[in-house]
Amino acid sequence: MIYQGETLSVTLMDNGIAELCFNAPGSVNKLDGAALLTLEAAITALEKTESIKGLLVTSAKDAFIVGADITEFLDKFALPDSELASWLGRANSIFNRMEDLPFPTVSLVRGYALGGGCECILATDFRLGDASARIGLPETKLGIMPGFGGTVRLPRLLGADTAMEWITTGRDHKADECLKLGILDGVVDTTKLRDAGIKLLQDTGLHHWQGRRRQKTSPLTLSKTEAAMSFATAKGMVAAKAGPHYPAPIMAVNTIEAAAGMSRDAALLVEQENFITLTRTTAARALVGLFLNDKLVKSKAKKAAKSATATERMAVLGAGIMGGGIACQAAVKGISAVMKDINNEALQLGMDEAGKRLNQQLERNKIDGKQLARVLSDIRPTLSYDELSGMDLVVEAVVENPGIKAKVLAETEQKVDENTVIASNTSTIPISELAKSLTHPERFCGMHFFNPVHLMPLVEVIRGEHTSDDTINQVVACAAAMGKTPIVVNDCPGFFVNRVLFPYFFGFNRLLADGADIAEIDKIMERRFGWPMGPAQLLDVVGMDTAHHAADVMAQGFPDRMQQSGSTAIDLLFKQKLLGQKNGHGFYCWQQDKKGRLQKTDNPQAQALLQQSFGQTNSFEADDIIARMMVPMVNEVVRCLEENIIASPAEADMALIYGLGFPPFRGGVFRWLDTIGLNEYLAMADHHAGLGPLYQISDRLRHMAQHNQTFY
Template identity: 55%
Template sequence: MIYQSSSITVQYIADGIAEFTFNAAGSVNKFDQQTLADCRAALDILYKDSALKGLIYTSGKDAFIVGADITEFLGTFQQAEEQLVPWIKQASDVFDLAEDLPVPTVCAIKGFALGGGCEWTLTADYRVADTTTKIGLPEVKLGLMPGFGGTARLPRIVGADTAMEWITTGKERGAEQALKEGAVDAVVAPDKLTAAALSMVQDAIAGNLNWRKKRQAKLEPLKLNKTEAIMSFSTAKGMVFAQAGKHYPAPMMAVETIEKAARLDRAGAVALENAGFAKLAKTTAATAQIGLFLNDQLIKAKAKQAGKQATKIIKKAAVLGAGIMGGGICYQSASKGVPVVMKDINDKALELGMGEAIKLLGKQVERKKLDAAGMAKVVASIQPTLSLEPVKTVDIVVEAVVENPKIKGAVLKEIETVVAADAIITSNTSTISINLLAANLTDPSRFCGMHFFNPVHQMPLVEVIRGKDTSDATVAAVVAYAAKMGKSPIVVNDCPGFYVNRVLFPYFAGFSKLLLDGASFAQIDKVMEKQFGWPMGPAYLLDVVGLDTAHHCTDVMADGFPTRMAKLENDPVSVMYAANRYGQKNGLGFYAYSKDAKGKPKKDLDPAATALLANVAAAPREFSADEIIARTMIPMINEAIRCLEEGIVATAAEADMGLIYGLGFPPFRGGPLRYADTMGLANFVALADQYADLGEIYQVTDKTRAMALSGQVFYPV
């Protein structure tokens, strides 16, 4: 044994050839500070070993290295930028040491080699991957760029254009694509991997492979002439700005770093990368996106735990109520391997539901994510029916009929007499109290809410709503089923609007108040989309949700919170509804809708909508972007805080992910509570106090004020 630690072993496996194996104590290999220190210690010994002729890197896990240990990041990134540069340089120096070993090196890659794991492979002279390999540099998804030499090495291995595409998109590659692009030198079957790496290093030792020449190319400037460089980097910048915009600085920083480093040697290129990485680490986008990743891991961990605790395994489901939503739920269940009965009371609804499922599956086939046989198998696992007979054998029922408490209550009462005594019953209601609906059942312990978001196939969130009588076993089984469907479930307690819609309607109220005070809905949308970062501004979102639906929900929320969410006099949403302007569904809302060349809805300003609003609003006037953001976002943040304080949602992480996954809250802001932390709670309270006279939705809670005074945050590092 040459070297051994808790994460690494190095030993000779042939004459002069050593195997450097990553094999951490946990389930995966990742680069944390201890592993980096172990790498340096092992490399120091290898440098002194005169018997060493060649080295191969392998993994003792199913994956090579999944990346850096992100849990260390947020604490480390609290340091000043000038302290972060030497911190990241210390790490990247270890990678340089690996690259500079005076013998040929080969990396044997299997499974995931992502982030720092990919960067380690780039230090080797040759890379051989097995067919399970997934390799890439996903750092931009965390608001960062590679920090262990990836921006320096990858362009010199695969070329600047390919490297920038890898780095700015963060997409991983399979083994064959990586081979085609030049990132790996060979692809073999898993059982041939170590032998192939050993053979390759032996060829390099024998002089059959010119490993020194291959290594030298990584140490020199990029081989681009001036014209090629201008074309390459100008094109990349244009594409990055079009895709990422101004809110995500990491992709552009990566391109600019590669561009500036093009004329430099490795030392200069890595130094630029160190500086860029440290600068990105201090951005609010990086803090938010790293936090988002960690929050997502928390949700996944809770779902996994629920799966372990669930005593009822969902093997077959039923959806009551077809149509677009019902069809979407059926598609999601069937496509993830849980057969489903689609039940409705008329053929047209079943046709619509099956049509929606088939359309979604057809898109999967078009994108080559599914073949025709796979599509046929999924379609066959959806059973459309007008009869209750097939529902008798299911493990779970998702009621998705019209949003009316009497109709839902009658359906739930009937279905309880049809299904097995241990079958779970859920309602896909968006606003109606679960406790109210549960009153229709003789056994409310097996009932809860299962709120999907539209469009079902795109929106990751499922709210699992616990009623006062819902059992833990029911919640566990439904969370596990939602996760099996590929969704991110969050458990919330019952209240009007549950969590997401309860928080959304104060945001809409802030928007309505702005309109009544003379603001332009088009300007509000522009500010909230272009400057704040929402995928849709509030007027556009209301049109997509449906102004008839929003009008109804406004009544529900007003009944639930009569002082804070009382219906506004001359509410613009009600004005549109009264004029039969329901949004996209009938082509008229705040905007007028037509079809574009691809058949998708196209919105245009409509003078008739402006005229309707002029009848109820103050004279038009300009509002600053800051005021528009404050007046719409303060109510949303306040309500999210109230939900956390009241225990409607369990953690700040789930509160933030609920809005990111359910509404499309800008990920680079991290969610409403992370956004408040970024502002500073004292600053948020001061800002809210400026608008406190506008009503209760603008008034912060006593606990928020106390937190601000004591310097507390929702996310202590």
């Protein structure tokens, strides 16, 4: 034994080849602070050991190294520049020393080698993998970029263009692609991987492995013309895709460009400086926080699943677009689904929705014909309640009408087994009200999917007044098994997501009533604030009939804040049957392009209707539009936390991002409040307090601001 540490060991075999094996406590290897320290000690031991002929770098886990320990990031980001630079410099010296060992080195990659794990294998001379190998540098997804030599070694190994594509997208890559590009020198059977690594070390000539090192430690071999074309093209593509709110991808390109003519050590200093700059951005803190919040939410779902009854068979009541989407999603994930409705036309619509989605996946090579056939065969359409016998879970997804839902739920309870859980996909109607139609309300809860089901990651699981823990756990586990992120909320009109969305829409209504322009509001909320679509376009997607109905539910549930006086913009368009995308006319006109995608144009009818009701349009400052749109939403989000509708700031922020598309680079409402500061937010809200109750700050929030408190 050459070295034994907490996270790795180094042994010397009879053939003179040493093996450095990562084997951290726990299920995976991470390149955290402890792992770096033990790696440093291991390299020191290797440097002092004579007669080593080569080094195998391996993992005792099914994955090589999954990356850094992201839970350490925010503390690192808080360090002064000098301390952060010292930490980065020390980490890079470890990989440089590994790269400079006086004998050839080979990494054997099974499973994931991501982030720091990828940078670790880049420091070795050769890399072999099995078919499970997945390699990548995902740091830009966290608002940063590689900091352990990824922007230096990868371009010199794969070429600047390929390296920039890898780093700016943050995607990981399968073994066959890595072999084709040259990051892997071979892909072999798992059982033969170790022997292949030993043979490669024994067969490696002196100049071969030293030539590899010279390639990675020398400047890039690009002419001035090639460099100009390569970097200009990359910057244009990255700017178009990432936009101004995500600085990490363009910083990575600039880093590779600035260091192109430098040797390794000088290039690493450029990387270090730019990495530190990114850690100071609000986007990095938000995106790292988002990752940690997602981890929290998923850990809660895993905990619930451990004590839950597994859902193997489920039924969906209502075979429309939503019901068909739910049934298809279940079947795709291996849960057989019965789809019930009252007529064959509705059933056909549900099956058509499932078939449409599956054919799209087939066209994109996501599934093959056999998989498509299997999924469709796992969806059984029926007109009979008798098919509900033997179901683990029944999801009601009929029309959003409390009377109809109550009738369907009561009929369903008479037909299902005594242990079957019943859930409603209602988007606004209180679960405790619907539960009054049931004999066993403890086996009932809300299971609110978002449209389109296959794309939207969130499922709100709503606890009613009498819902049991076992029911919640089973529905949470089922949602997770369907590939969704479940977040448990307590009951109220609109639950969490729609309760906080409609104040945002009411702010939009008030802006239009005061003469703001539809397109100007959408442009500012998209480009300046960062929403994927502005409020007018979002309402067109939701449908004016749906929005009109939901607004009434919210007004009845919260009359002191959400009762609107007079006809709103939503009311006006609804009455004129300008319903949005569903009939081609809403705030915008909608038509399909040649590829079948809906494209919007101005709708003169809607503009004339608004001018007739509210007068000529006025121009508003961008900051005023943002404040008037966001303050009602933020205030309602804070109230939901205060009233325990949502359990934590982390879960609230994830629900907003996964359910509404809240800008990820802002991290959610509570992360945004911490970023801008509560006193600044209070000034923004108080400036518009005259607009009504939705703009009034809660006493608790004002108290937090006075005491400089934060949500995280």
